[in-house]
Amino acid sequence: MIFSAPVIALGATLGTASGILAICGLSLLCKSCKKGISEKDQESDSEKTQPSVFHSAQQFSVKKSTEPIQPRTLLKFPRIYRPKPLVTSPEVINSTDYTLETTDEPSAENTAEPEDSCLATDGSEEVFIIPRQDSKAALDISGDLKKETAGGNTTPNPKLHFSLQYNTQTLELQVTVIEAENVSATQGHDCYITGHLTTKSGRSEALTSMHRVTPHLLWEETLVFPLPEGYGIEGEIALSLFNCDKFSRHTNTGMMRFKLADVGMLSDADCWVDLQPPKQDPAISVGEILLSISYLPAANRLGVVVMKARSLQSDKLKDVIDLSVKLALKHQATKLKKKQTRRVKHKMNPVWNEMMMFEVPHELLSQSSLDLEVLNQACVGDVQSLGRCAVGMQATGTGLQHWQQMLNNPRKQLAMWHPLYE
Template structure:
């Protein structure tokens, strides 16, 4: 790609507009927005522990060996957004296995969402007693880490599954994440259906894991286009030296016909460049129709807004926990 075409492909941050607020406003909020005053909503929630409550259902299908978890609704959720509302969704998993998890759709600007979604976990009945069901409610934020509102934990040994269960439970404060933080990456997606063109703009990353002895890293990003679980195209950014908060604003385009856009996946891997040894992966994210959670939401928002760049922050995950979709 020549210098002229590279310049045309790049997008300035102020041009990446998002729902109601600009990218810069969301990524770099004022200090007052980050730290609520003692009289603000955040302090009131902490004092009264008014996180809200969740209604759920449980049933066990003995024929298929599946636990059916229904997320019915929530009410009185804590307001985590500056406007006094939240964009809640629920993440569901069975401890000790956090990898197999489900997420509801995001409900915009409400503290009383009605979900009406059911998820199935294939677990032998004799093993259920050693499992703990976790239903964690989060506030979705496109431009920063999603905040945990609260969670409900149900030891399955305490549940009688001889008949269906329908219950309300108060949300409790979620414990701190035990997993080591790898950092976050912000990128935009843009799809032009008439041209069959998918553009990925790697904007920046922040709080990356320290990989070098000196306490910094030399990060760069690999962008792979996958089809049928196989990597078919590869691009990469420039290397940024001695930083854990690199800024890129580099654009990459892929030809993806309309009839293939639901069959591909984009995988972004942040690596630490090592001049003498092997480049080590810091973390990875995937977006696409077969991705889950934030990766699926970002892809769906891109398709719902053709020809418009949609930017979003994603938390990096360990590379071995981001698996390509199986071939059809």
């Protein structure tokens, strides 16, 4: 019992020491393991970096240079081709002025930047030098060539083939439009022939059907004009060729006129005439308006869309621009209903895009028409008329054609430009 306390203290000390030694041994063991793993990784990396069939052990050195690298030209043009002479007659080709020169060294002229009509030269090559055609004869020849080319570019006038006959039983003048030639499609893809008979008693108009433009067109249609007084009275007939483009713009490309007194001489004869370009009179039309009309037979409704206007006279729109369109539905000479669009301010080419509906029975369409008038309200109580047009069977020109197209195509919106007149 006397030695029990020292023995217990010694055992505790030995236990602590053994624990410390065990911890140190574990730490050394961990360090050795980590070292072995790192060595294996280094060996594997070194094996990867060893030269093989796919990896070359040769080292490349890259040097930086600030000097610009000029690309090497791949194409070489050894000859200079001067402009060719205007004509290739034997006198010009065998002329003694043409000389053959050989350049041993590239001169400053050859090394300079080439002109648009020649190519650069490289080295000693044979160069053909052709003198300029400055002689008077060459100038005369070139002038003749220009005249020939200018004359060849002119398009011929369209030709119209027609015949005349006066029917004494029905008291009608019949103009048969047979065919047309040299018709150009530059001003439209469709065309038609219009006929106007003007006498002291009034003016009547007739139209052919619309055909697709080709150099040769065949109509074989008869235009009938009532003429109860006979063709001995004073008057004239005008036949015009109109082209229509995709925007429904109609352009007069040629026309001809003859007096009623010549009908007896031209009767029962085939006539070929050259249609002459019409004289442009800008004072006739004061602008244009674009309309779209349609008719619904089931509802007896006439729809009119006032779309826009253009080319209005600017002298009447100096102070105030406040534009609107007034429509009037007429049956013969009686006005049945009036409507007006909203007003558009401060625009020379106004856009409305407004639809207006009118109830018109189908049997009254042949005797009905629309009157349109473009108005400018300068101030309160002061309304100026800028132009007007009519659409219907009693109208002429585009107004009559637009109405006929509407009757032939029910339930379909048809748009067309109409000229405005004062």
